[in-house]
Amino acid sequence: MNIAVCVKHIPDPNVPPQMDGKYLKREGIQGVLDPGDEFGVEAGLLLKEAHGGEVTLVSMGPAAAQEAIRRGLSMGADKGVLVTDDTLKGADALVTARVLAAAIKKAGQFDLVVAGVESTDGYTGTMPGSLAELLDLPQVTFAKTIEVTDGTVKVNRQTAEGYHVVECSLPALLTVTAGVNEPRYASFKGIMAAKKKPVETWSVADLGLAGEDVAIKQDVAGQTPAEERKAGEVITDDGSAAKRIADFLQEAKVI
Amino acid sequence: MPTIWVYAEIDNGKLDPSSLELATKARELGDVEAVVLGPGATEAAARLGEYGAEIVYASDDQVYADYVAQPHVHALTELIGENAPDMILFAMNYDSRDIAGRLSARLGSTLMSNVLEIESVERAKTAIIGGTIIVDVALEGAPKILLARAKSFVAEPLEGGEATVVPVETTVPEEAKRAKRVERHEEAATGPKLEDAPVVLSGGRGLQGPDNFKHLEDLASAIGNTAVGATRAVVDAGWVPYSYQIGQTGKTVKPSVYIAFGVSGATQHIVGMKGAKRIIAINKDEEAPIFQISDLGVVGDALKIIPQLIEEVKSRKG
Ligand SMILES: Cc1cc2nc3c(=O)[nH]c(=O)nc-3n(C[C@H](O)[C@H](O)[C@H](O)COP(=O)(O)OP(=O)(O)OC[C@H]3O[C@@H](n4cnc5c(N)ncnc54)[C@H](O)[C@@H]3O)c2cc1C
Numbered sequence: 354m355n356i357a358v359c360v361k362h363i364p365d366p367n368v369p370p371q372m373d374g375k376y377l378k379r380e381g382i383q384g385v386l387d388p389g390d391e392f393g394v395e396a397g398l399l400l401k402e403a404h405g406g407e408v409t410l411v412s413m414g415p416a417a418a419q420e421a422i423r424r425g426l427s428m429g430a431d432k433g434v435l436v437t438d439d440t441l442k443g444a445d446a447l448v449t450a451r452v453l454a455a456a457i458k459k460a461g462q463f464d465l466v467v468a469g470v471e472s473t474d475g476y477t478g479t480m481p482g483s484l485a486e487l488l489d490l491p492q493v494t495f496a497k498t499i500e501v502t503d504g505t506v507k508v509n510r511q512t513a514e515g516y517h518v519v520e521c522s523l524p525a526l527l528t529v530t531a532g533v534n535e536p537r538y539a540s541f542k543g544i545m546a547a548k549k550k551p552v553e554t555w556s557v558a559d560l561g562l563a564g565e566d567v568a569i570k571q572d573v574a575g576q577t578p579a580e581e582r583k584a585g586e587v588i589t590d591d592g593s594a595a596k597r598i599a600d601f602l603q604e605a606k607v608i
Numbered sequence: 609m610p611t612i613w614v615y616a617e618i619d620n621g622k623l624d625p626s627s628l629e630l631a632t633k634a635r636e637l638g639d640v641e642a643v644v645l646g647p648g649a650t651e652a653a654a655r656l657g658e659y660g661a662e663i664v665y666a667s668d669d670q671v672y673a674d675y676v677a678q679p680h681v682h683a684l685t686e687l688i689g690e691n692a693p694d695m696i697l698f699a700m701n702y703d704s705r706d707i708a709g710r711l712s713a714r715l716g717s718t719l720m721s722n723v724l725e726i727e728s729v730e731r732a733k734t735a736i737i738g739g740t741i742i743v744d745v746a747l748e749g750a751p752k753i754l755l756a757r758a759k760s761f762v763a764e765p766l767e768g769g770e771a772t773v774v775p776v777e778t779t780v781p782e783e784a785k786r787a788k789r790v791e792r793h794e795e796a797a798t799g800p801k802l803e804d805a806p807v808v809l810s811g812g813r814g815l816q817g818p819d820n821f822k823h824l825e826d827l828a829s830a831i832g833n834t835a836v837g838a839t840r841a842v843v844d845a846g847w848v849p850y851s852y853q854i855g856q857t858g859k860t861v862k863p864s865v866y867i868a869f870g871v872s873g874a875t876q877h878i879v880g881m882k883g884a885k886r887i888i889a890i891n892k893d894e895e896a897p898i899f900q901i902s903d904l905g906v907v908g909d910a911l912k913i914i915p916q917l918i919e920e921v922k923s924r925k926g
């Protein structure tokens with residue numbers, strides 16, 4: 354079973370984000386594999402262990418996005434593809450989907466394409482749907498559990514009021530959410546092995562894309578700091594905090 | 609006047625309340641029309657009419673309930689081809705994002721997510737970096753596809769609003785019937801709904817285990833008209849059902865009072881609750897980010913405070 358996993362390289366979420374003009378600064382700062390995509394890599398590895406085949410990581414981003422791919426390779430993925438091109442700076446979700454779709458087509462034949470439900474930095478949450486459409490695949494999204502048997506994938510899909518069981522035949526696109534599995538740590542051996550695994554780097558032209566395909570249709574026209582909520586009173590509980598909270602609830606007229 | 613469409617999600621015959629928020633907003637932007645696909649659609653059309661939709665394209669076909677995303681994209685593509693709306697508004701829900709993402713690729717249309725405000729057919733706003741920076745986005749092409757976060761707009765009915773129902777006649781092709789919903793599990797919630805309750809209590813990992821959530825439920829019954837929610841960390845740990853989750857990938861709540869027990873205040877949680885009128889947080893760690901947005905912060909042990917608060921509320925209510 355051959356699996357392509359989308360992996361995004363994002364600015365380290367534990368470091369306060371910086372802006373580079375209109376965009377989130379991505380070059381020259383500490384980046385990581387999106388923690389949400391670690392679940393995707395783990396899902397790919399578990400399926401490979403159960404059904405055989407290969408896991409290919411696919412990413413679009415600056416040259417430094419190699420690090421995210423290396424991280425996934427050290428967890429156990431087999432190879433990687435990075436699409437990097439100056440013209441893609443500020444790419445919106447649709448352009449990203451077109452680039453990843455072209456890269457996945459060029460990289461081979463896959464039974465399953467896996468992505469995260471939403472990225473930690475951009476959280477548009479629509480790239481996977483667009484990707485499924487461009488690859489003409491059905492989509493099973495928001496997976497909390499995954500089961501693959503006889504060419505069918507079946508998931509428990511999170512919903513507002515519980516979950517639905519959704520199934521479809523392969524090939525398909527799958528999105529995973531946290532809690533679907535427990536991503537493994539990369540072992541020292543894994544890290545060493547990752548250095549020798551193949552990673553291809555492609556440009557937009559290598560994918561046969563040009564002009565309209567990669568034209569960005571959304572532009573940041575301005576930005577303003579959000580109205581901040583002010584921190585109020587902070588007290589340390591000396592046994593009377595419950596009373597203070599109850600006072601507050603009375604003032605708010607909810608009790 | 610531009611034509612603004614609202615994609616109104618319907619599940620089990622129940623119209624998503626966000627669609628009424630979107631219809632209300634759409635009235636400021638142009639002529640409002642709606643699309644609703646699935647069993648119960650025709651009946652729901654009247655409701656959409658009350659909130660400003662002049663035309664509602666509706667189909668009660670079961671196919672839209674049975675299969676995910678692709679049938680809806682097929683129908684929408686045909687309808688858009690015939691009617692050429694300028695903008696389509698979706699709520700940032702589970703089904704709607706799948707549909708909007710596919711539709712964007714099918715039409716080659718620009719799509720914007722997490723929309724908080726729509727100025728015009730060319731301009732909309734969203735927040736980035738955990739809601740700290742508001743960006744104003746210029747949109748090109750047509751139709752523009754926007755996904756708005758729940759509760760970004762207030763639903764207000766229109767005096768005498770009435771919709772003309774136009775049946776959607778298309779036949780969904782076999783190749784669009786692929787991802788099938790084979791079972792539905794709904795977690796029956798007692799008490800008021802999380803989205804509507806005037807008081808929301810939310811528990812995080814600081815509650816240390818599922819048993820302590822029961823105490824939170826007890827506190828909710830003591831206060832009355834109160835719902836219990838949770839962080840994703842807790843939902844993932846299986847302490848409470850998915851339907852409790854508040855935040856970026858969960859529900860958006862805007863109660864009169866929100867009380868966080870053992871919640872750190874990660875940005876993905878905050879986007880789902882920072883619209884609360886008043887926020888109280890109880891956390892052991894005085895550095896917890898949740899305190900930065902709280903009107904009343906208590907540095908203390910939630911496990912100790914919950915039973916005391918139950919007693920206190922009970923005695924005051926008499
Ligand atoms: C793409 C993406 C989407 C996400 N979507 C969501 C979402 O929708 N909703 C969401 O909630 N999260 C979401 N998250 C996860 C989020 O980043 C945090 O991991 C999560 O909100 C943390 O939950 P928590 O506050 O319960 O746990 P923690 O961060 O572990 O915090 C526990 C807190 O409890 C305190 N504590 C411990 N013991 C006690 C005690 N006895 N009394 C009082 N306080 C105590 C600690 O000091 C700590 O502050 C998302 C993450 C990603 C990457």
Ligand SMILES: Nc1ncnc2c1ncn2[C@@H]1O[C@H](COP(=O)(O)O)[C@@H](O)[C@H]1O
Nearest residue numbers: 359360413468469471472477478479480
């Ligand atoms: N530039 C990218 N490279 C690789 N995968 C991506 C990229 N952008 C988005 N994805 C995938 O799509 C998911 C959803 O992203 P988004 O739609 O940006 O919220 C992510 O979790 C990734 O799996």
